[in-house]
Amino acid sequence: MPDSVVFFFIQVLNGVQYGLLLFLVASGLTLVFGIMGIINLAHGSFYMIGAYLTYALTEATGQLWLAILLALPIAIVLGLALETILIRPLYRRDHLYQVLLTYGLILALEECRSLLFGDDVHGVAVPAIFDYSIPLTGALSYPVYRLVLSGVCLALAGAMWLVVQKTRLGMAIRAGYSNREMAASLGIDIGMLYRLVFAAGVALAAFAGMIAVPIASVFPGMGNQILIVSFVVVVIGGIGSIKGAFVSSLLIGLADTFGQVYAPAIAGMSVYVLMAAVLLWRPEGLFGRRA
Amino acid sequence: MAEAILAARGLSRRFGGLTAVRDVTLDLRPGEIHAVIGPNGAGKTTLVNLLSGELAPSAGSILFEGHEIAGMSAPAIAQRGIARSYQRVNVFPDFSAFENCRLAAQSRVTSSLRLARSRRDLAEKAREMLGLVGLEDTRRPASAMSHGERRQLEIAMTLAMSPKVLLLDEPLAGMGIEESRRMTDLIRGLAANHAVLLVEHDMDAVFSVAQILTVMVDGAVLASGDPESVRRNRAVQDAYLGAGNA
Amino acid sequence: MRISIELAVLLAVLAGLIAFAFGAERFYLQLFSKIMILAIFAMSLDLLVGYTGLVSFGHAAFYGLGAYTLWALSPETAAASFYLSLPASMAVAAVAALAIGLLVLRSSGVYFIMVTLAFSQMFFYFAQRSKSLGGSDGVYVNVRPDPTVLGFTPFNLGRPQQFYLVVLALMVLTYVLLRYVNASLFGRVLVGIKSNEARMRSLGFATYRYKLAAFVLAGALAGLAGYLDAAQFGFVNPGLFGWQLSGEVLMMVILGGMGTLHGPILGAFALVLIQDLFSDATKHWLLPMGIFIILAVLALPHGIAPWLKRFSPRAD
Numbered sequence: 001m002p003d004s005v006v007f008f009f010i011q012v013l014n015g016v017q018y019g020l021l022l023f024l025v026a027s028g029l030t031l032v033f034g035i036m037g038i039i040n041l042a043h044g045s046f047y048m049i050g051a052y053l054t055y056a057l058t059e060a061t062g063q064l065w066l067a068i069l070l071a072l073p074i075a076i077v078l079g080l081a082l083e084t085i086l087i088r089p090l091y092r093r094d095h096l097y098q099v100l101l102t103y104g105l106i107l108a109l110e111e112c113r114s115l116l117f118g119d120d121v122h123g124v125a126v127p128a129i130f131d132y133s134i135p136l137t138g139a140l141s142y143p144v145y146r147l148v149l150s151g152v153c154l155a156l157a158g159a160m161w162l163v164v165q166k167t168r169l170g171m172a173i174r175a176g177y178s179n180r181e182m183a184a185s186l187g188i189d190i191g192m193l194y195r196l197v198f199a200a201g202v203a204l205a206a207f208a209g210m211i212a213v214p215i216a217s218v219f220p221g222m223g224n225q226i227l228i229v230s231f232v233v234v235v236i237g238g239i240g241s242i243k244g245a246f247v248s249s250l251l252i253g254l255a256d257t258f259g260q261v262y263a264p265a266i267a268g269m270s271v272y273v274l275m276a277a278v279l280l281w282r283p284e285g286l287f288g289r290r291a
Numbered sequence: 292m293a294e295a296i297l298a299a300r301g302l303s304r305r306f307g308g309l310t311a312v313r314d315v316t317l318d319l320r321p322g323e324i325h326a327v328i329g330p331n332g333a334g335k336t337t338l339v340n341l342l343s344g345e346l347a348p349s350a351g352s353i354l355f356e357g358h359e360i361a362g363m364s365a366p367a368i369a370q371r372g373i374a375r376s377y378q379r380v381n382v383f384p385d386f387s388a389f390e391n392c393r394l395a396a397q398s399r400v401t402s403s404l405r406l407a408r409s410r411r412d413l414a415e416k417a418r419e420m421l422g423l424v425g426l427e428d429t430r431r432p433a434s435a436m437s438h439g440e441r442r443q444l445e446i447a448m449t450l451a452m453s454p455k456v457l458l459l460d461e462p463l464a465g466m467g468i469e470e471s472r473r474m475t476d477l478i479r480g481l482a483a484n485h486a487v488l489l490v491e492h493d494m495d496a497v498f499s500v501a502q503i504l505t506v507m508v509d510g511a512v513l514a515s516g517d518p519e520s521v522r523r524n525r526a527v528q529d530a531y532l533g534a535g536n537a
Numbered sequence: 538m539r540i541s542i543e544l545a546v547l548l549a550v551l552a553g554l555i556a557f558a559f560g561a562e563r564f565y566l567q568l569f570s571k572i573m574i575l576a577i578f579a580m581s582l583d584l585l586v587g588y589t590g591l592v593s594f595g596h597a598a599f600y601g602l603g604a605y606t607l608w609a610l611s612p613e614t615a616a617a618s619f620y621l622s623l624p625a626s627m628a629v630a631a632v633a634a635l636a637i638g639l640l641v642l643r644s645s646g647v648y649f650i651m652v653t654l655a656f657s658q659m660f661f662y663f664a665q666r667s668k669s670l671g672g673s674d675g676v677y678v679n680v681r682p683d684p685t686v687l688g689f690t691p692f693n694l695g696r697p698q699q700f701y702l703v704v705l706a707l708m709v710l711t712y713v714l715l716r717y718v719n720a721s722l723f724g725r726v727l728v729g730i731k732s733n734e735a736r737m738r739s740l741g742f743a744t745y746r747y748k749l750a751a752f753v754l755a756g757a758l759a760g761l762a763g764y765l766d767a768a769q770f771g772f773v774n775p776g777l778f779g780w781q782l783s784g785e786v787l788m789m790v791i792l793g794g795m796g797t798l799h800g801p802i803l804g805a806f807a808l809v810l811i812q813d814l815f816s817d818a819t820k821h822w823l824l825p826m827g828i829f830i831i832l833a834v835l836a837l838p839h840g841i842a843p844w845l846k847r848f849s850p851r852a853d
Binding site: 343345364365366367369370374375381382383384385386393394395397398399400401402403404405406407408410448452 | 717718720721722723724725726729732733735736737738739740741742743744747
């Protein structure tokens, strides 16, 4: 098989891997918005928190998997604490105030990161068992860790699908999407549901940050960067739609990857062009509900 | 008999598996009050939403002055001269009654950069309509008004649009006896210059003002005609009137 | 009676601001100029948020465009014409607002917030990666725009006092313009849209057109503010497109009280002064800033301005 075809195939793999990672973050965002009606700008900050915690704990323990195991509960607890103190007062308020408060939260969290970890870029080594590449042709090979990453994200996506489609919790989530009053009248404890959903969103974003560290490194502003792209995912996919988030994450992952490689001059713009195109065609997103 | 100014032909609306309005055919003539009655969930409000353009029909056509308007947007239909009032009061809560009506009247003119207060005709119209429904022109925001006053405001706003056709969705709901009587008299008087489609549950009012009655049940028309023959219709009695609602 | 009290207060404040130009030191003249530029920016956003009910989190896109346009029109070692560059900057911002508005205004509520943010980030990334636009280092307007016409130079933007007075004049013009728009038939439609858009549509108003017009006007005025920013210190960088600035200006509008026009002006003063307070205290001033914003949103749902509600030019 000619090198150029294999190269193309590699980009597809990269695009899918980025898209799947993006899906973890964006699904949390769309879940929180779809069920709780909260627009949380600080969602990307949890990605960052997951990544930095993992970096620090890997430095301390020497093991990535151990770091992730420890970091995840910390991130979730932090997320729940923030939800209780700051997000809950916003439930019934205008999106405007949610946006402003979470904007303030981003500023504060970024600065805390700067205080605790400094402003340098850090990396974490790929764990030894995954630190090799599968040879594809004479010159090209593909890193196993990226395959592992994709696999983990895919597994999580599958688990999410199972929960939403096949469990009572999933039924509550789907009820919550369409009608909060109805869910309440079904006897579902809305408060508990909201806490669960928010915790899930935080966990997904943080976990994505954690597993991505070996290939993406930790750097200032990483949270905001992924937040913006997540917003684009949600806009393209349709607010509140996990299916939409999945499809559009992959679309964006591929568009961005191919853009970087084949048209670097307009790299980064491809995502926005895609968004503009979707907006022209369907203002409510690919799988969104018409207002 | 005059030509129908607003005509629905085979009008239907589905929501997924549910058919809210089923093959409805109905004529509205100028100078006539056409009442639409029926049990809750019969599709009456959906019908109004279809005629006003707030909902697009799944099938059928709507002709206004001979032109097809099905599928047109709500603003476009309102501009042609069809105005509707809401069952659940839908006013501007932050504005006074006067400003609510003035804005409704403004829909008839081009909203340019002219100073709003320079258009005295709009202010005149607003005051006139408020007087017609019996509302005082105070500067209180609508949110501070009583429910009954807001209902009156709802009608005043609809009238301030200077429409040819009025779609009134349960204008008497929640009104006391005195207010109902006044509103009923008002509606009766409207027939002179408008075509009125009146959706109502208050049977006394309906029988005292309507020239034509259409009964809807489960989204479809059960019977239609002059009030007396409809009242005597067996099927109608069984489905609606006979259940003690007369 | 009420109106003349309001007018008296406004004139008194104006008189104070003019007098300030003749008494204050250079540092304060520059600080207040910066604040008034942000006030223009904030008032333009108030037109969207406070009057039309459109919450944009990407208003910096037009601010940045105004700034970059001045740079693009400014020769390396000479001044651009004030009379050409200022309208050009506003026009570029307006055209961009038209294009973006056509795409974005069919979306409602939360979508609108997200999409406006995304589009402003698009400009940010473009500016950051583009070598011709100077990339992340930014570019410089080396010589301030020159208002010389027919040999006569009415003012010199290089002199802080004169720059201050020009900005003050433009801020007053913006205020008067927006007050007028608010009182016009068009303005009444905007306020109606914010109050109950669905009802406006059923009354017969084609609300999309009005929102687009408001968006374009707001964009043009934001472009004016960006132009003045570039003219003041000459440093034009991608951060002028950034979400941080979009968030700041939104905060100014809310802090001061939206839907009042003088609220955003107050908010601009308050926020910049608070920012200075914090940044004098610590390098990590964004932390107390973030906390302040959080507390302000929790505590003050309606901003400072309602306390001055008697003078509010709101709908009645």
